[in-house]
Structures are given as C-alpha cells and as structure tokens.
Amino acid sequence: MNHSHSKALFARAQERIPGGVNSPVRAFRGVGGDPVFFREATGAWMTDVDGNRYVDLVGSWGPLILGHAYPPIVEALIEAARRGTTYGAPAPGEVELAELLCATVPSVEKVRLVSSGTEATVAAIRLARGFTGRDFILKFEGCFHGAGDPFLVKAGSGVETLGLPDSPGVPAALAKLTLTAPYNDLEAVERLFAEKGKEIACAIIEPVVGNMGVLVPKPGYLQGLQELCRKHGVLFVLDEVMTGFRLARGGAQELFGLKPDLSTFAKVVGGGMPLGAYGGRRDIMSKIAPEGPVYQSGTLSGNPVAVAAGLACLKALAAPGTYARLEQLGAMLEQGLKAEAQAAGVPVTLNRVGSMLTLFFCDTPVYDYASAKKADTARFGRFFHAMLNEGVYLPPSQFEAAFVSLAIGEAEVAHILAAARKAFRSLA
Ligand SMILES: Cc1ncc(COP(=O)(O)O)c(C=O)c1O
Numbered sequence: 001m002n003h004s005h006s007k008a009l010f011a012r013a014q015e016r017i018p019g020g021v022n023s024p025v026r027a028f029r030g031v032g033g034d035p036v037f038f039r040e041a042t043g044a045w046m047t048d049v050d051g052n053r054y055v056d057l058v059g060s061w062g063p064l065i066l067g068h069a070y071p072p073i074v075e076a077l078i079e080a081a082r083r084g085t086t087y088g089a090p091a092p093g094e095v096e097l098a099e100l101l102c103a104t105v106p107s108v109e110k111v112r113l114v115s116s117g118t119e120a121t122v123a124a125i126r127l128a129r130g131f132t133g134r135d136f137i138l139k140f141e142g143c144f145h146g147a148g149d150p151f152l153v154k155a156g157s158g159v160e161t162l163g164l165p166d167s168p169g170v171p172a173a174l175a176k177l178t179l180t181a182p183y184n185d186l187e188a189v190e191r192l193f194a195e196k197g198k199e200i201a202c203a204i205i206e207p208v209v210g211n212m213g214v215l216v217p218k219p220g221y222l223q224g225l226q227e228l229c230r231k232h233g234v235l236f237v238l239d240e241v242m243t244g245f246r247l248a249r250g251g252a253q254e255l256f257g258l259k260p261d262l263s264t265f266a267k268v269v270g271g272g273m274p275l276g277a278y279g280g281r282r283d284i285m286s287k288i289a290p291e292g293p294v295y296q297s298g299t300l301s302g303n304p305v306a307v308a309a310g311l312a313c314l315k316a317l318a319a320p321g322t323y324a325r326l327e328q329l330g331a332m333l334e335q336g337l338k339a340e341a342q343a344a345g346v347p348v349t350l351n352r353v354g355s356m357l358t359l360f361f362c363d364t365p366v367y368d369y370a371s372a373k374k375a376d377t378a379r380f381g382r383f384f385h386a387m388l389n390e391g392v393y394l395p396p397s398q399f400e401a402a403f404v405s406l407a408i409g410e411a412e413v414a415h416i417l418a419a420a421r422k423a424f425r426s427l428a
C-alpha cells in the first residue's frame, strides 16, 4: 500500500501539533510506524488520503455503532445546523434527549448533557464528592475514564500504551485521593473499604473494560461491587461511556442487572458528535447547580446539532433486532479470528462482549491489568500492520477495544477474516 500522502501530512502535522495528533492514541506509538490520515468514510469503510480503503473496526473509538455517515444522522445534522449551530440557551431537543435517556436507563432519573466523556466523568466525581462530603475516590487499575486529573492514576488506554499511567502534571496531593484496586477482585475492595470506606465518595468503574483491551467482569463481580458500595455509603458510578447503548439499549447496567447511583455516557449517545451526559439518582443530581451547590457548566452543553445527531442515533438503535445483530456479528468475528489464529499456530486470547472485542497476543486468560500486560505488544504491532496492509483498520494499540458496527455485513466479515488468515500466517 502506498501511504505517501499520509506520511507527508504527518510530517507537517508534527511541526504544529504535539506528536502530530490531537489525541495520543491516534499516533501509532503502540504499533510503530506513522498514522494513516483519512479523507472520507461511509458505512463500514474508510478511505485514506492515498486512496486506500479499509474496513473500520475502530468506529471513532466507539461512537459509530451505525457506521460512518449514517444517512438519518447526516440528515438530522444538516437540518439542525440550518436552524442555528448553537443558542447558548435551552432548546426542545435537550428535553427530548434527557427524557429518552431516563426512559431507556431506569437508574437515571435526572441527567445533565455535556460535550465529552471526560467532562461527564469529571463532573460525576465532583458531584459524588459534593454529595457525600468525602474526598477519596476508588478507580480500578487500567480503567480509563478520560483525561481528567482524578483519573490519571494507573490509567489505561493511551496512557498505558505510552507507558505514562501516572501522568506528570497531576499534583501528588490530588493523585493521593484516587485509590485503586485490581479489576475483578472483590476481596481487594473489601479490604480497602474496611480500612477507608467512610472517606470514599465513590467507586467508578468501566463495567466491561475497553481501555486495557476488552476485559469481561467475572460472574457476580459487578453486583458484588455494587453491594459493597451500598454497605459503606460509597456511591457506585458506572462509566458507560463505551458500553452505554452499545452492549444493550440500557447499557451494561441492563445486561448485568445493576442500579448505579450515577452513570456517565458519551460516544454512542452523541451519534458521532461531541456529546456526553451524566445522570442518576434524583436526590444526587439535584445537588447540581443551579438546583444545588455543586458547580458544573459548559458553553456548548446540549448543543442542538450534537443533540440532533444523538437523538437520530438512539432512535435508529431502537429498531427491533439491533442488539441481536451486533451479537451475531461479534460472534462471527470471534469464531473466525480464533479459527484463523489456531490454524496458523498463533496463541491468542480473545475477549468479547457483544460488539466490543480484543485479540490479546498471549495464551493466558486476561481478566485484569496485570494479566493484560502479559500480552506480546510487539507481536500485536506486527499483526496490526499486516491487517492494515490487507485493508482492515484495527485500534492501533493492544490495550484498546475493537468496535463492530451495524454497517458491517457478511462481505466485510469475510474481508476481515481473509485478511486475518494472511496476517496470522505472516506471524507464525
Ligand atoms: C470508559 C471511558 N470513559 C471516559 C472516556 C472519556 O471520553 P472522551 O474521550 O469523550 O472525553 C473514555 C474515552 O476516552 C472512555 O473510554
């Protein structure tokens, strides 16, 4: 494949943009080589600036569950933009989206719209602290909740890929307020709560992890965590930025029968536009200004164009069979990829829940941060480039989830598996 235009753009970009990218995970540091620059995308396919085409398994890191340039979303965007791109004042779509969110996710009784997942998680933590009067928070090793200061402690995603899980710039005094425990280990939480439970405002977790690659919760783990939180007066915060509207219409909380005190959303809920949300129990959400004293605001919060895209996306996902189809596509890829790896004699562990999956290059189970780090990242890098060369765009890091969209059909599945056959053989 010729990537000369991408290479030229990357050289220019590095002069004016740190690392040449506007979010670190895009820079290919986890797989080596230079990032590909894209000029357009429709459905399941993206076209780069050199004219190469790829089946997309990144989906802009999760939002594009319906594929690229999904016509009803594009139409809703155009129609909304014609009526003005922002008012800085309330508009009907915000009420409709808030009502839809509350109706779909029963634990959410009130919701505030923001512009990204990071804004949603930062606000949820502030609210948890304001509501409980406690300063400590608990997060789980390798989970990523965006680039807010409280979360850059043993964080996953790009910070893990770049080897910076505790970022400089976060004051030590603040980082000390973020306690951590291994994912999938209830006893560790029990010990921590026994010692410090009364000082902990909330536990925030990715219910199904996507940010150290996909990790599946052990049976009873999330329910047990919810119970422990209740017992110690610690608010249970589900970060559904990746899982919301993706794993089920009501998110991971519907799938696992949970009732968090607060939840955070972004990605799918914005239909590919910058939109996030946090919401939960009425008594807690009522502490948010102007109803209560906990401050949070945003010039573009509830932006009418983003809201129109979000509404169009959530309405499309309400079609019967949506989540069964995503499960079917995910299962086809899981079975096919495992079969191709086995045929080539390449040991892998494939973790999947619905339309989120990760192929780890190791032969041991991956269920927490330590086990994820056993994966052979150099081998993943070679596999990534072999797939890229065959026209499949995977997340450029071992520690990220691949996302399946509804735009993928049987032809794209066949394309991915044919590429994987060649890629696995090139590793053997
Ligand atoms: C689980 C999770 N929470 C929060 C975030 C932050 O979202 P955003 O990138 O929209 O700020 C991300 C992704 O970055 C995420 O995957």
Ligand SMILES: N[C@H](C=O)CCC(=O)O
Pocket: 023, 024, 025, 026, 061, 062, 144, 157, 158, 211, 242, 400
């Ligand atoms: N894993 C991250 C969020 O989900 C990837 C997106 C980013 O950091 O740019």
